[in-house]
Amino acid sequence: MTVPVVAVTGCTGAVGGAVARLPAEAGASQRLLARAPDRAPALPGAEVRAADYADPRSCAAALAGVELLFMVSAHESADRVEQHRAFIDAAARAGVRHVVYTSFHAAGPQAEFTLARDHGATEEHLRGSGLDWTFLRDSFYLDLAPHLVGEDGVIRGPAGQGRYAPVARADVARCAAAVLQDPQAHRGRTYELTGRESLTMAEVAATIGAVTGTDVRFHDETVTEAYASRAVYGAPDWQLDAWVSTYTSIASGEQDLVSGDVRDLTGRAPLTLAELLAAGR
Numbered sequence: 001m002t003v004p005v006v007a008v009t010g011c012t013g014a015v016g017g018a019v020a021r022l023p024a025e026a027g028a029s030q031r032l033l034a035r036a037p038d039r040a041p042a043l044p045g046a047e048v049r050a051a052d053y054a055d056p057r058s059c060a061a062a063l064a065g066v067e068l069l070f071m072v073s074a075h076e077s078a079d080r081v082e083q084h085r086a087f088i089d090a091a092a093r094a095g096v097r098h099v100v101y102t103s104f105h106a107a108g109p110q111a112e113f114t115l116a117r118d119h120g121a122t123e124e125h126l127r128g129s130g131l132d133w134t135f136l137r138d139s140f141y142l143d144l145a146p147h148l149v150g151e152d153g154v155i156r157g158p159a160g161q162g163r164y165a166p167v168a169r170a171d172v173a174r175c176a177a178a179v180l181q182d183p184q185a186h187r188g189r190t191y192e193l194t195g196r197e198s199l200t201m202a203e204v205a206a207t208i209g210a211v212t213g214t215d216v217r218f219h220d221e222t223v224t225e226a227y228a229s230r231a232v233y234g235a236p237d238w239q240l241d242a243w244v245s246t247y248t249s250i251a252s253g254e255q256d257l258v259s260g261d262v263r264d265l266t267g268r269a270p271l272t273l274a275e276l277l278a279a280g281r
C-alpha cells in the first residue's frame with residue numbers, strides 16, 4: 001500500500017470519525033491516527049497508526065510521510081494547550097505541510113468562553129509554526145443541545161436572552177472534508193462554522209420540547225447559582241469555568257453569529273435544531 005499523505009486524528013470520536021468516513025466513501029486513501037488503534041473505525045483505504053498528542057514520540061512515527069493533517073482538538077484538560085503545541089511541533093518536525101484545525105468561534109485570549117482561549121493559543125502556535133493552516137472555528141455543537149436538558153426538563157445556565165448559532169457535527173465534518181479535498185484553496189483561511197439560526201436558550205428549550213413532545217424550559221441562573229448547581233460534580237475549577245462560561249459567552253453576545261461558511265464550503269445549508277432532532281428520531 002502506498003503511504004497516504006492525508007492523516008485524520010480523532011477518528012474514534014464523532015467529528016474525526018465522520019471526517020474519516022467521507023474520503024473513505026469516495027475511495028480515497030488516508031491514515032487514521034488514534035490513541036487506541038483497536039478502536040479506530042475499519043474503513044476502506046485507511047491505515048491506522050497510534051498517536052497521542054501527549055506523547056510526541058508516538059506522533060512522530062505516526063506522522064512520517066504525512067503532508068496534510070486534520071487535527072481535532074483534544075479532550076478538554078488542564079494541559080490541553082501544551083498537548084496541542086507538542087503535537088503541532090511533532091507534525092512540523094515530521095514534515096507535515098498543512099494542518100486543518102478544529103478551533104472554536106471567537107477563539108482568542110479575551111474570549112468569554114474559557115475553552116475558546118485554548119483554541120486561540122493553539123491557533124497562535126500554528127501561525128508561528130511555519131506550517132500552512134486552515135482554522136475551522138466551530139460554534140457549539142448542535143448535537144449537544146439536548147444534553148443541556150436536566151432530568152427535570154430544565155436547561156439551567158446564565159445565558160440570559162443571548163443567542164448562539166450551534167452547528168451540527170455532520171456539517172463540521174462535511175466542511176472539513178471539503179477543505180481536505182482542496183487544501184491549497186483554503187491555506188491561511190479561517191471559517192466560522194455555525195448553524196443557520198441564532199437561538200436563545202429559551203428557543204432551544206422550546207424546540208426540543210416541541211420535537212420530543214416533552215415539557216422543556218430554560219431557567220436563567222445567576223453566575224453564582226450556576227457555580228453552585230454544578231458544585232455537586234466535584235469538577236476542577238477550569239472545568240467549572242468552562243461549563244459556566246458556555247452560558248455567559250452566549251449572554252455576552254460573543255456567540256451571536258450566523259455565518260455562510262458551511263453553505264459556501266459544502267454547497268448545502270447547515271442543519272437546524274429541529275431538523276437534527278427529527279433526523280435522530
Ligand SMILES: NC(=O)c1ccc[n+]([C@@H]2O[C@H](COP(=O)([O-])OP(=O)(O)OC[C@H]3O[C@@H](n4cnc5c(N)ncnc54)[C@H](OP(=O)(O)O)[C@@H]3O)[C@@H](O)[C@H]2O)c1
Nearest residue numbers: 010011012013014015016035052053073074075139140141
Ligand atoms: N464545539 C463544541 O460544542 C464542542 C463540544 C465538545 C467538544 N469539543 C471539542 O471538539 C473535539 C471534537 O469533538 P467530538 O464531538 O468529535 O469529540 P469526541 O467524540 O469526544 O472525540 C474526540 C476525539 O479526539 C481524540 N482525542 C482526544 N484527546 C486526544 C489526545 N490527547 N490525543 C489524541 N487524540 C485525542 C479522542 O480519542 P479517544 O477516543 O482516544 O478519546 C477522540 O477520537 C473534542 O475533542 C473537543 O476538543 C467541541
